[in-house]
Amino acid sequence: MNVIAIFDIGKTNKKLFLFDEQYQIVWEKSEPFVEIPDEDGDLCEDLNRLSSWVKVSLAEVMALPEFLVLGVNFSTYGASLVYIDQAGQPLSPLYNYLKTYPASLLRQFFDTYGPESDITRQTASPSLGSLNSGLQVYRLKYEQPGLFEELAFALHLPQYVSYLISHWPVSELTSIGCHTMLWDFDRQDYHAWVSNEKIDSRLAPIVPSDSTRPTVINDRSIQVGVGLHDSSAALIPYLASFHEPFVLISTGTWCVSMNPFNSSPLTSEELQYDCLNYMHYKGQPVKSSRLFAGYEHEQQVKRLAEHFQVAVNQYVQVEYNPYSIEQLRQHAGLVTTENDAKGKQLLSMQGSLFGQRNLSDFATYNEAYHQLILDIVAQQLISTNLVLTDTSTNRTTVKRIFVDGGFGKNPVYMNLLARAFPDIEVYAASVAQASALGAALAIHHHWNPHPLPIDCVELKKYTASVIA
Incomplete structure (x- = not known):
């Protein structure tokens, strides 16, 4: 073979x-x-x-x-x-x-x-x-x-x-x-x-x-x-599969929002919010923003486990509950809009608001966990918005957001992200070993006589479900 x-x-x-x-x-x-x-x-x-x-x-x-x-x-x-x-x-x-x-x-x-x-x-x-x-x-x-x-x-x-x-x-x-x-x-x-x-x-x-x-x-x-830098390599299967403008949020320790269709130069303000350029393997800049959200999640679920006396990975049992979200929005003094959030939260390596919350204010683990993801998604909204709009044209051409990595498997995060971006299709995307696959695809024409595959990515769509 x-x-x-x-x-x-x-x-x-x-x-x-x-x-x-x-x-x-x-x-x-x-x-x-x-x-x-x-x-x-x-x-x-x-x-x-x-x-x-x-x-x-x-x-x-x-x-x-x-x-x-x-x-x-x-x-x-x-x-x-x-x-x-x-x-x-x-x-x-x-x-x-x-x-x-x-x-x-x-x-x-x-x-x-x-x-x-x-x-x-x-x-x-x-x-x-x-x-x-x-x-x-x-x-x-x-x-x-x-x-x-x-x-x-x-x-x-x-x-x-x-x-x-x-x-x-x-x-x-x-x-x-x-x-x-x-x-x-x-x-x-x-x-x-x-x-x-x-x-x-x-x-x-x-x-x-x-x-x-x-x-x-x-x-x-x-x-x-x-060889390729792994973040750039992970983008290649998506570029091979999709040609309409998209943003990929690659989630792990860092949540990196990458927009390969945004060519506007970085501004000083964007740099302060930890925007940067990755480089497309063909040489074009890929406007990106980073959030230390995976690390924040890891730290806070340890705190939750200790407070509620449950296993550290208890969050994998939590199903998305839109009713809980409505209750929290009404009673927790939540940041609900991007402008509010920008004034109260710093991005990148700063923690979310959840780190300052009193866990005794929450009746159950599930309620507290929903609040944690609400706080993380409030930051994610700012971070991803920084790369959505091409500042040279002031237009957003992005039709889809793809989320790969750990948060793509998290139903609370994915549902809240869909609510945060109601005018854009939001998908959990799954690519088996995206960085490795990207490195293979990059040199396809040197070793493989077959056409490039167009079905590398599995998608699951999320829509903004709310309580009527």
């Missing part, structure tokens, strides 16, 4: 899938990794173990007699760089993107290249410290100058994992364009600070995101892709 191998590397779980020519998963394995400390004691990826696992796992599937591996590609988390020397050996740990960034160095950077509002707008990157991977290289230059001198290439993680197989050091736009502070969206080139700091010579040549290189493995030539 002809297959493509896809490595899907998350922060915790590392996965390998084989897809057949119809993009069905025919083989898979998954392994959790434990983080290790870097030289400062901060937890980070175990790079040696990851590198070994990728090489051994590919050799394993290449040896399976029932499959003929024709290609391989990679989808990994972003905002992470591997520094390699001329021999291709890593020079440092794979530093965690949550590592605290030195305030004095950040001040030095913006004093030299700011003001901050200009550079964040030009690079479509909220100022996020280590989450701006360009600032990671800047830090390396000033904190470890000797190591910087030895640096041949700083490779984003998807391209490093690809390099392990292809030995082809490259950069590509889904990694460069995602809140890195490296890319100037006005000029469509690296920002001026990158060349001023002589960092551009340490970044590998840019190639198209759907590039491959024939590589001989076990006496057989296979097409090796250059």
